[in-house]
Amino acid sequence: MREFTVRPEILDFAPYVPGLTIEQIQERYGLTSVIKLASNENPLGTSPLVVKAIERNAARAFRYPENHTPRLTRAVAEVAGVPEECVLVGNGSDEIIDMLFRMKAVPGISNVVFYEHSFAMYGMCAKLCGLECRVVPRGEDCALPLDALAEAADENTAMVVVTSPDNPTGLAAGVEDLTVLAGVLPRDCLLVVDEAYIEFAWPPESYSPVQAFDKFENLVCLRTFSKAYGLAGMRLGYGIMPAPLAALMRNARIPFTVNLLAEEAGLAAIEDEVFFNETLATVMRGREYFTNELTRLGCKVWPSQSNFVMFRPPMDAKTVFQTLLEGGIIVRHLGSFGLADCIRVNVGTDKENRLFIQALGDILNG
């Protein structure tokens, strides 16, 4: 094969490794029914109102969508309680993360600060942009090291990224601590709070700084339709940020990144409060059940403000993961997060949750 010349830092890129799909596992182990609790997707699937909205608009697929997704931007601003000028809707919150890095950071000069065992996108985007990554160690039990993040930042830090609620631990930073962090960062440094799971944090006012958004000049919050709204496959997320930054990003980005069906799906998802509330109830019930049952089975369990639970089983985690897989239950082994002795399992339907606990119990007691 011919070798291609690219920027040298691209040559040793570690690709993003997604969770395994149901089809892959069915084929590999000859299984007919497989339960997937690996990618933090919505336990209730897709809202029926969303399905109808997509069907209703399917024949409009030949049209370009409206650029910058104005109707959904307005709806999202209302839900978040922030001015419309501060919202940027994107092709998943991943698009917003990627754009932020490319817009804000200067290759070879800027650095970005985040903590270890976090979402792979931050490191990937930083590397692609030629930025220095300052990866801050976590404290005991993977506590979020907010003070150490502030210490690692200097005048060349483009942004500090905090995932809260955190993936994969489920831990969440309190709103006071985030406010303090925003206040002590160097003048030109953004605090980016990835709130992909914020809908599951309870009570929300203890966790999200968005409620006091007008008091911050350097705060960016990232949210997504992939989890609580059940739209991971449609690719829809948004950033809440100071209006001047949002305006610059609107100017610089490529057109039409959010497709026409995704905008309709997002609008319908916001309308369907029944589905949203049922999702929250299922997740809260499921994570309490997991926390109790996993503890009973002798696992170390992290308290979760999210739609998943991280735990350390009392035997080799990779073996547990593999045995579950062969029995048709997909969870996430956390080797790729640098936590090889831990597993993350997301809340499914009540029945899926019971089957998972049963299967795990058989493995640990067998």
Ligand SMILES: *Cc1c(COP(=O)(O)O)cnc(C)c1O
């Ligand atoms: C799932 C997730 C997201 C969402 O990404 P999308 O591109 O909106 O699907 C963002 N950040 C973290 C930490 C996540 O786990």
